[in-house]
Amino acid sequence: xxxxxxxGLKVLELAEGVAGPYCGRLLAAFGAEVIKVERLQVGDWxxxxxPILPDVEEPESSALFLYLNTGKKSVTLDWRCANxxxxxxxxLESADILLDSSPSGTLDGLGLGFDQLHNKYPGLIAISIxxxxxxxxxxxxxxxxxxxxxxxxxxxxxxxxxxxxxxxxGYQADYLAGLHGYLGAxxxxxxxxxxxxxxxxxxxxxxxxxxLHQFTTVMHTYSNVVRSRHGNRFExxxxxxxxxxxxxxxxxGHVSFAVSIEHQWENMCTLIGRQDMLSDPRFATFPERRxxxxxxxxxLIDWMKDKTKEDIFREAAGIWAVPVAPVSDLEEVMNxxxxxxxxxxxxxxxxxxxxxxxxTLPVQMTETQPTFDRAPTLGEHNLxxxxxxxxxxx
Amino acid sequence: MGPLSNIRILDLTxxxxxxxxLRMLADFGAEVIKISDPRVxxxxxxxTNNKLNRNKxxxxxxxxxxxxxxxxxxxxxxSDVVIENFRPRVMRNFDLTYEDLKTVKPDIIMCSMPxxxxxxxxxxxxxxxxxxxxxxxxxxxxxxxGGPPMVSGIAYPxxxxxMNGAGALMSALLHRQRTGQGQFIDLALSEGPVCQIGEHIVxxxxxxxxxxxxxxxxxxxxxxxxxxxxxxxxxxxxxxxSDNQWAILQKLMGNSDGDxxxxxxxxxxxSHRAELDELVGQWSVKxxxxxxxxxxxxxxxxxxxxxxxxQMLEDPHMNQRGFMMDIDEPDLGVKRYPGQAIxxxxxxxxxxxxxxxxxxxxxxxxxxLLSMSNAEIDRHAEHxxxxxxxx
Numbered sequence: 085x086x087x088x089x090x091x092g093l094k095v096l097e098l099a100e101g102v103a104g105p106y107c108g109r110l111l112a113a114f115g116a117e118v119i120k121v122e123r124l125q126v127g128d129w130x131x132x133x134x135p136i137l138p139d140v141e142e143p144e145s146s147a148l149f150l151y152l153n154t155g156k157k158s159v160t161l162d163w164r165c166a167n168x169x170x171x172x173x174x175x176l177e178s179a180d181i182l183l184d185s186s187p188s189g190t191l192d193g194l195g196l197g198f199d200q201l202h203n204k205y206p207g208l209i210a211i212s213i214x215x216x217x218x219x220x221x222x223x224x225x226x227x228x229x230x231x232x233x234x235x236x237x238x239x240x241x242x243x244x245x246x247x248x249x250x251x252x253x254g255y256q257a258d259y260l261a262g263l264h265g266y267l268g269a270x271x272x273x274x275x276x277x278x279x280x281x282x283x284x285x286x287x288x289x290x291x292x293x294x295x296l297h298q299f300t301t302v303m304h305t306y307s308n309v310v311r312s313r314h315g316n317r318f319e320x321x322x323x324x325x326x327x328x329x330x331x332x333x334x335x336x337g338h339v340s341f342a343v344s345i346e347h348q349w350e351n352m353c354t355l356i357g358r359q360d361m362l363s364d365p366r367f368a369t370f371p372e373r374r375x376x377x378x379x380x381x382x383x384l385i386d387w388m389k390d391k392t393k394e395d396i397f398r399e400a401a402g403i404w405a406v407p408v409a410p411v412s413d414l415e416e417v418m419n420x421x422x423x424x425x426x427x428x429x430x431x432x433x434x435x436x437x438x439x440x441x442x443x444t445l446p447v448q449m450t451e452t453q454p455t456f457d458r459a460p461t462l463g464e465h466n467l468x469x470x471x472x473x474x475x476x477x478x
Numbered sequence: 479m480g481p482l483s484n485i486r487i488l489d490l491t492x493x494x495x496x497x498x499x500l501r502m503l504a505d506f507g508a509e510v511i512k513i514s515d516p517r518v519x520x521x522x523x524x525x526t527n528n529k530l531n532r533n534k535x536x537x538x539x540x541x542x543x544x545x546x547x548x549x550x551x552x553x554x555x556x557s558d559v560v561i562e563n564f565r566p567r568v569m570r571n572f573d574l575t576y577e578d579l580k581t582v583k584p585d586i587i588m589c590s591m592p593x594x595x596x597x598x599x600x601x602x603x604x605x606x607x608x609x610x611x612x613x614x615x616x617x618x619x620x621x622x623x624g625g626p627p628m629v630s631g632i633a634y635p636x637x638x639x640x641m642n643g644a645g646a647l648m649s650a651l652l653h654r655q656r657t658g659q660g661q662f663i664d665l666a667l668s669e670g671p672v673c674q675i676g677e678h679i680v681x682x683x684x685x686x687x688x689x690x691x692x693x694x695x696x697x698x699x700x701x702x703x704x705x706x707x708x709x710x711x712x713x714x715x716x717x718x719x720s721d722n723q724w725a726i727l728q729k730l731m732g733n734s735d736g737d738x739x740x741x742x743x744x745x746x747x748x749s750h751r752a753e754l755d756e757l758v759g760q761w762s763v764k765x766x767x768x769x770x771x772x773x774x775x776x777x778x779x780x781x782x783x784x785x786x787x788x789q790m791l792e793d794p795h796m797n798q799r800g801f802m803m804d805i806d807e808p809d810l811g812v813k814r815y816p817g818q819a820i821x822x823x824x825x826x827x828x829x830x831x832x833x834x835x836x837x838x839x840x841x842x843x844x845x846x847l848l849s850m851s852n853a854e855i856d857r858h859a860e861h862x863x864x865x866x867x868x869x
Contacts, residue, residue, distance in 0.1 A: 085700035087657070096669075107643075114649045134697060135681035135689070147681035154725045191571035198823065222795040224757060226780035230704070234715040234782035235713055235771075237790040239704070243622075243631050248713055249705040249784050251694045252630060253619035259674040263641035267573055268820040269650035271506055275825050276480035283824035289820040291801050294790055296637040298494050299621035302525025304787040311713065311787050316629050319610055321523045329608045331617070333630050340617075340843050401603040407593075409609040411627055414682040414689075417615040417672065426596045428669055441683035443676045446639065446669030447646045448595065 088115020089452040094271070096179040097156065098163060100128045102255040103289055104185035104213045105152040106262030111181065111269065113154035113454035118183075118471055119175065120156045120460065121163055127462040128153070137437060141461050144436035148255075150459045151442060154432065158460035158467045162452040163393040164194060164416040169179065169329060171470060176201070180282075181269055182210045208282040209272045211266045217288030228287065232257035236293025244315045259287040262295060299324055317344075317377055325374035330354075332381055334388035338411035339396050341384070348406050349373070355404045390437060416478060432458040480507015481825035483652065488513055489534065489816070490541070492560035494607065495667060496591050498532040500561060503532035503647065505818045511535045511557075511843060512834060515610050516865025520614040520836040522809060528833045532805060533659035536834025537843050537867025546863045550574065552848050555582045558654075559647060563591040563667075566601050576662040585594045585660035588651045591643055594667035605667055607633030611807040614671035619678060621691035638670030655842055657761065701727070701758045705785060707767035713784040714767045716758065716774060720744075723779050730760045730777065790816075807832045837865035 093116040097108040105120075105128065110309045112118040119440050123126050129150060131143035144150075163172045176182065184191060191197055191212075198210050212218060215227035222235075233239040238257070241252030268285035276282055299319075303311045309321045318329035326387070328341040343349050349370075361367045361383075368375060373380060388396055393410035400408035410416070417423065418441065426448065433439045445454045479609035489500045497512075504510040512531055514520065516538035521527045551574075554560055560579055562569055569590070571576055576588045581672050583856040590596050593605020611617060611634050617627045649668035656659055672679065678689055694715070696702040701724075702717045718724050721743065728741075740750040747754055763772060767783035773780035785793065791814060796802060818827035844850040844864070858864045 087653065087659075089653040091656075098846075110546070110645065137678055137681060138686050145678075147684075149676040151676040151680045153847035156482040170605075176691075182794050187656070201497075214797065217799060220795040220799040222775070225775045226721075226778060227782070228696075228702075228715075228717040228780050230702070230715045230717055231780045231782035234704070234784040235793070236783050237787065238632070239715065239784040240713070240786050241632050242620075243628070247656050250620065250622060250628065250696070251715075252634065253691075254675055254677065255615060256634075256674060260637070263638070263645060264819050266645045267502060267641065268822065270645065270652060272480055272821065272822060272825075273652055274648065274655070277652075279824075281824065283825065284821075285825070286821040287819060288799075290797075291796060292794060294801065294816045295819040296498070296641075296795075297816065298633060298636065299524065299526040299529070300632075300787045300845050301528050301816060302813075303792065303793055305815075306523070306525035306810075308676050313631055316631065318631060320632075323521075324526075331612060331627070338612070338627060340609045340612040342633075344606055355716070360599060372606075377595060394801065399483070401600070401605075401609075407604040407606045407609040409605070409611075409613045411612040411617050412615060413618040414678060415686070416617050417613070417618075417681065418682065420613070422594055422598045422600045423672070425593050425668070426666060426669070427673060438684075443669075443673045445646075446666050446673055449646065449650065450660055450663075451659050 087452050090114045090116040092181035093180045094178055095119065095181040095183055097183045098389065099183045099213065101130060101185055102152060102258035103261040104183055104265065105130070106259055107152055107211065107213060107265030107269065108156060108183050108264040110262070112450065113456060116181070118156040119465070120158050122158055122173070122462060123160055124159050124160050124233070127158070130426070131462065150434060150440065153427045154442060155455070155457040157465040157469065158462055158463055159466050160463040161470065168399050175469065176205060176208070184211065184298060186214050188214060188223045193374060196386050198207040202282065206281055207276060207383060209269060209276065209285060211265055211269055211285040211287070211326045213261050213287045215289045217291065218286060220434070224295065227285055229257050232293065236290040237297060239299065239310060240294050241313050245313055249313060257293055261287050261292040264292040269271050277306060292305060306452070310366055320374045321369060326370050326381050327374040327377055328384065329379070331390065331450035332384050334391055334393050334396055336392045338392045339388065340409050340411060344407070349403045352406045352439070356384065356401060358383065412447065420435050430454065430456050436459045436461055479829055481822065481826065483507035483509065485509065485559065486557040487511065487561065488550070488557050491591065491822070492563065494530060495636040495639035495643070496561065496563035498637060499591070499643035499647070500534065501532060502531055502640065502644040506825070506850060507829060509535065511537050511553070513537050513539050516540060516837060518863065523837070525813070528807060528813070531833035532815070533829045533831050533837040534834060535843060537840050538837035540863050541574065542838045543863050545858065545861070547572060547574065549848070549864070551582045554579050556588060557583070557586070558651065559589065561588045561589040561591070561647070565604065566590070566592050566596045574797060574855065580660070582617070585654055585658055586652060587660045587663070589643060589647055589663040589665060591639055591667060593667045607636040607667065610668040611635050611671060613668055615679070615721045616671040616675055619675060619689060619691060622693045623691060623695060625691060635667050635670050635861065638654045638674065639665060642670055672802050679816060695751065698748065699744060701754050703755060705755070705759045705768065706766055707762055707763040709766065712767040715782045715784060716769055717760070717780040720779070720843060727779060730773070733734055733757070777827040783807070803830050805830050805832050809846045835867050838867045840864050840866050
């Protein structure tokens with residue numbers, strides 16, 4: 085029987101949307117009991133968000149909701165209403181973690197500010213994940229995944245150089261904030277083991293993006309260069325430039341290259357039968373190769389035009405140790421033997437949405453492997469946690 | 479200093495994902511000892527290494543020499559975590575697998591972060607963020623409408639592996655705290671992005687339909703996208719999600735066709751997206767991206783300038799919140815970096831030490847942790863087993 089890392093911990097999730105609930109999903113996967121408090125009748129807004137599964141009854145039809153809320157319990161409660169305060173207090177009483185995403189000031193306005201909570205529940209860890217945080221001039225601003233990427237400095241870096249920048253698909257900014265929330269929660273739990281005291285964990289989505297750049301800001305502070313976007317090609321400036329790091333067409337699709345180390349370049353030239361390039365002074369260094377990107381692209385495209393992406397991957401990466409990979413669509417990803425053999429997928433049967441395949445997490449752990457159960461139906465656990473009949477409450 | 483100061487980590491990782499994972503914990507006070515090859519100079523010039531390794535200690539050690547390996551085992555014996563991101567065969571060749579480490583420290587937590595995981599068909603394939611990214615499905619969703627798949631251009635799998643790795647390590651540490659049990663964590667760089675398009679995987683498993691690439695657009699809302707601004711290569715994201723917001727924007731744009739039926743409802747705006755985007759673009763291009771952001775946000779419309787590196791560093795919001803971190807680099811002067819996004823109210827991340835020089839703490843660590851004499855340390859240095867920072 086698999087142990088779980090957070091066994092015995094209780095989380096009260098008031099959070100809605102993607103960032104907070106993704107943090108909650110991780111807490112549940114590592115073994116915490118996560119009680120999700122949803123709005124009456126409609127629930128978390130993601131219950132109405134794309135992608136919507138055809139022929140599945142609302143509010144259980146959103147693939148986004150089903151994915152983000154695996155392993156949680158659902159109760160419906162208008163927790164902002166004073167009449168329900170004793171019910172909320174009852175839930176808080178036994179909670180180790182409060183996970184919230186409401187706009188800045190909401191909890192304070194309800195007498196649930198951190199200081200008040202801390203007085204009453206000294207061990208409680210209160211996590212707040214919002215777009216801009218609880219202070220500063222943007223505190224009350226509105227965001228979307230696109231706006232967060234823009235202000236967090238990610239948007240500017242992707243897309244064609246002569247077109248508008250291109251966003252990462254879906255909810256990337258929010259997922260990254262959720263990961264920050266999980267690390268903040270576990271760090272606060274570690275601290276609590278020694279002090280007995282809970283504390284507040286605050287994460288702003290735009291800061292979690294700004295924090296995760298590789299060399300974006302140091303290109304300015306160290307080299308006084310603006311980092312910009314280059315289509316599928318990686319950065320080109322001076323010491324930051326490497327090549328070929330790009331995506332190129334082959335017989336049946338596209339492949340990507342990430343040649344970043346000298347011996348990989350040597351192997352690549354040998355693999356494609358162009359050892360002459362190794363002694364050609366024009367290709368002597370990575371920065372010079374980066375400037376010759378169009379010429380290198382032509383050479384590689386010509387070498388690949390009759391080869392499939394699968395063959396190129398196995399030959400280049402498997403035999404010649406050149407970092408190359410196929411560009412896969414979702415079907416190819418789901419059929420990939422490596423992901424399957426690693427156990428990246430799990431199939432969960434939901435009473436309304438039925439059997440679906442879900443990604444788990446990118447880790448395999450020998451003692452505390454994350455576990456996944458289906459998402460709850462709206463108010464499914466009202467009876468258990470609120471002592472209320474589910475239908476009355478809804 | 480910091481909530482994790484009683485955790486000692488041996489950091490054998492290189493490049494981006496691994497170093498960032500441990501820097502997250504180092505920011506919160508973990509004693510992260512970065513073990514590097516004494517023959518390989520540390521890059522202090524580009525800034526990348528300095529950014530990803532702040533708050534760590536530097537120990538230069540040859541893992542491929544028997545005496546160096548023994549020193550690593552001696553250090554493992556008094557550490558909590560060992561982490562590496564080589565290809566799997568490298569640690570096998572050093573005889574430093576989890577089984578080897580467990581022999582000297584039964585409750586050690588070891589984390590490996592190779593490209594495709596430690597086992598399976600692709601285990602030994604080389605992998606970097608920009609290549610594995612395209613195998614995760616995210617590229618198949620990324621692209622301009624009607625265009626080919628695209629890559630992020632920023633090695634997107636790396637920061638995801640870092641965050642998942644740091645989270646898994648904390649989970650394992652909490653588990654050890656409660657049970658006394660260590661474990662092995664096998665993290666695949668190639669899997670992080672898959673878990674951040676989970677909604678599309680779940681839907682695909684039912685419908686079998688590959689979603690269209692929609693660029694910056696939204697299926698149900700318009701105008702929603704990225705529009706040009708007045709300066710060269712300056713852009714703003716504007717997301718109108720209600721009729722009321724559209725009315726406000728229209729008024730701001732001074733659009734005389736206020737009652738244009740093409741744009742009356744969300745649905746009709748979506749079906750006339752191209753004309754609408756052109757109108758908004760003709761207006762936005764006369765404005766400064768950051769000023770326009772403030773104007774639109776004051777009217778409750780979600781908007782954000784697509785900031786570049788120096789604009790992000792001077793962002794008034796993050797600066798006012800004290801997010802940026804100034805570090806005094808001994809050889810370079812004070813440099814400003816993005817700080818730690820996780821704000822803990824009673825045990826905040828306050829450490830701001832510069833990343834170590836090659837072997838900067840070798841002598842200190844071997845002396846303090848392994849009680850080695852200066853003579854022993856010097857002998858190892860002469861034999862090239864360890865590296866000492868040049869005085």
